[in-house]
Amino acid sequence: MSETADSLASLRSDERARLEGRLLQRRRAARVADPTLGWGELVRGRVNIHHIPGSHGLMVKPPAVHVLVEQLRACLDRIPG
Numbered sequence: 001m002s003e004t005a006d007s008l009a010s011l012r013s014d015e016r017a018r019l020e021g022r023l024l025q026r027r028r029a030a031r032v033a034d035p036t037l038g039w040g041e042l043v044r045g046r047v048n049i050h051h052i053p054g055s056h057g058l059m060v061k062p063p064a065v066h067v068l069v070e071q072l073r074a075c076l077d078r079i080p081g
Contacts, residue, residue, distance in 0.1 A: 019043045024075060026050050026068060028059060 022045040025036065029051040034040065036047040050071050054064040 019045075021045045023047045024050070026052050026059070026071065028052055028055060 019042055021043070023039055023043045025039060025047055027037070027049070035049055039047050052059040052064055052068050052071070054061075058064055059068055
C-alpha cells in the first residue's frame with residue numbers, strides 16, 4: 001500500500017479526523033468509480049471537483065497551469081471579506 005493510501009486508511013478509521021467544511025479538489029479528468037477519490041468519506045461538507053487538462057505532473061506547467069490559476073483565482077474571489 002502507498003503512503004497516501006495508508007494515510008487515507010488511517011483517516012477513514014478515525015471519525016474525529018473528518019475534516020469540517022468543504023474541500024476543493026483539482027485533478028485531471030478521468031472516469032473513476034468514486035469521483036471524489038475517497039475524499040467524500042473524509043469531509044463533512046461538499047467536495048467540489050475541478051478538472052485540469054493534462055496529467056498530474058503537467059497541470060502545473062503551461063498551458064494547463066493557466067487553467068489552474070484561473071480556477072484558483074475564481075475560488076479566492078468568492079471568499080467574503
